[in-house]
Amino acid sequence: MDTTSTAFVGAQTEARKSCDFEDWMDLKDLFAKAAEQYEGGSAAEALPLLRGVVHECHRFLIYYQDPSVLFSAPKAEGQGGGGGGEKREWSAEKPTLRKCKCVELPTAFHAILGTALFLFGNLIAQDGSMALPGEPSTPTPYWLAALDVFETGENLPSRVNGTGCDAPEDWRMAIVWGRTLVCIADEAISSSSSSALDDDDPTWPPESPFSAIAARRPPVTRRMTLGSASPNDLMVLAMDQFSRGIFHMPHPQHAQHTNPPPPHKTFPEAFSRAKELYTIASEVLMLAEKLPRPDERQYWASWADSVFNQMKMEADMDAWRGPITRARGQCWLIVGSARADEIEDLVGEGDVDVLRSEEAEEAREGLGRAVGFFERARMVDGGEEDGDLRKMLAEALVTLGNLEGDVRVREELYKRAVVESGEDLGLGDGMDVDS
Structure with a gap:
């Protein structure tokens, strides 16, 4: 696991020359460990793991314009690690929308990376001294990068061009998206200046994970308007994401005897709808x-x-x-x-x-x-x-x-x-x- 500064290319990022489905499963395991340490309140243990997640995600971004090609089809079709799958994903003609048989949601990679950045920013907000050389000691750059990742995931070709399957909404990504906007609104109040959002968007070294994230965001994003947004405006955007996430959030007690469990298990399996609602509120x-x-x-x-x-x-x-x-x-x-x-x-x-x-x-x-x-x-x-x-x-x-x-x-x-x-x-x- 690479725990070096996220402001630069990871020490191990370029050591391996490919990414495949097994690497994706390893990334999920690493993220689960990081989330577990974060939930347990161990910042000293969680932050190095989150750095490892960011660096590993960066490795995926080096090899894939859209890492979801690894799992946006049934496993037998998506285990290859070459660039051919990438080309098919981005250039395929529009087919008839088919029933979802993916082993993961199309936005699974972006949900992990965006959530890791959100949690990273939260820990830096608690103690800026935990930032390594080159890393901002304020949380907003990490939260803004998380928004970039979420928007990129929302605008994947398989989602906006109808080239993918009829996948369910990624309710977890929507919830964390909303929580990120709430954090940015809080920071805007604390700084007493909306221009702080512009100041907290640094120019990253071209080989850094954050530079790769910025290079993949859509040409026009909602984040471009945040510099002039009031805290209340940010909360309206957050409410939109919360409403979407809550609507699609599962009801375990209702579905227990009627539907089989979904195949998409990007996040740890432990789930409490009550806990999710309580955290949001x-x-x-x-x-x-x-x-x-x-x-x-x-x-x-x-x-x-x-x-x-x-x-x-x-x-x-x-x-x-x-x-x-x-x-x-x-x-x-x-x-x-x-x-x-x-x-x-x-x-x-x-x-x-x-x-x-x-x-x-x-x-x-x-x-x-x-x-x-x-x-x-x-x-x-x-x-x-x-x-x-x-x-x-x-x-x-x-x-x-x-x-x-x-x-x-x-x-x-x-x-x-x-x-x-x-x-x-x-x-x-x-x-x-x-x-």
């Missing part, structure tokens, strides 16, 4: 809290809540009940607080009538739902002490109290908030609004 929720505009925070927190709500239909819901209930409380706290900020400002300026407006009622409803979810989350956890949960509950109670015109109700909410926080919140006599 959690990452969108964390991003929603950081968005600058209240209406954007409200929209994306509501979107995250809708995904959390989907999880109630999953077979393993019991194991997720506590985290989901807590997370939905966070969603509604953001929704209610987004509406409350402007209302509180108007009340502070003396406009008490705003407390009787439809907007104030909607804010109170959202905050009331947040309180309800937080209290249920505590019950699900058996009443165990949870400082963060109590802090969020206190925040919801205080904000709800600030929007309450009835003095007695308001003071009761404030008292509950003090009990939950365990400290004097400096509320005094409230906002001094008459009922």
Whole structure:
């Protein structure tokens, strides 16, 4: 395995003069090990493995304009390692679309490489000092390269020209594509400048894996517009990918006795639809809290809540009940607080009538739902002490109290908030609004 810097050609990349189906299977095994180490939280173990995946993928790109020729036909047809298969894939006349008998999805290679780059960027975001000489110490270049890979896979001739088979959608690639866009949106907020996306697209040495990736991306890509995209624009693009991925994501409990397992096993076999949904919603929720505009925070927190709500239909819901209930409380706290900020400002300026407006009622409803979810989350956890949960509950109670015109109700909410926080919140006599 090659663990040298991904900014340059790998030390072992040019040592072998061919790539065949057996090499593809070895690549899948290496990626599975890297993903396992990443999921286990071992960055020191995962990053060298991810470098190995990138270098091995680079070797495939050297020998194939489209590496999917190795597995885009049944195994007996796709094991050869020469260039003839490559020529057939790119120049074949358009046949009648046939039933998929491929051993892998056409985008399997691009899903592995793009996901490896996404995970690579995540680890660099945690600790930039882990980058080797020549490698960027910021995550965005890796995420942008992942987008290039995904777009290249999406635009393979076998997909856009109808020269391939009727293969199912690569839902995993769509999910990671969306997660990558969320990460870029988060980075754009942190850097406070959309131009950072342009600055984080370096010129790579021509022999590097990243140069090979850039050379294969389509002439016109959606990524070209990201330099002028706002975080909200990026989230809209991410939502499109998430919607596609969730729609095509399997329902194991529904299909268990009706359909045979799919033959396409590019990723590790362990799969939990609930885990996938929770990961998507959690990452969108964390991003929603950081968005600058209240209406954007409200929209994306509501979107995250809708995904959390989907999880109630999953077979393993019991194991997720506590985290989901807590997370939905966070969603509604953001929704209610987004509406409350402007209302509180108007009340502070003396406009008490705003407390009787439809907007104030909607804010109170959202905050009331947040309180309800937080209290249920505590019950699900058996009443165990949870400082963060109590802090969020206190925040919801205080904000709800600030929007309450009835003095007695308001003071009761404030008292509950003090009990939950365990400290004097400096509320005094409230906002001094008459009922």
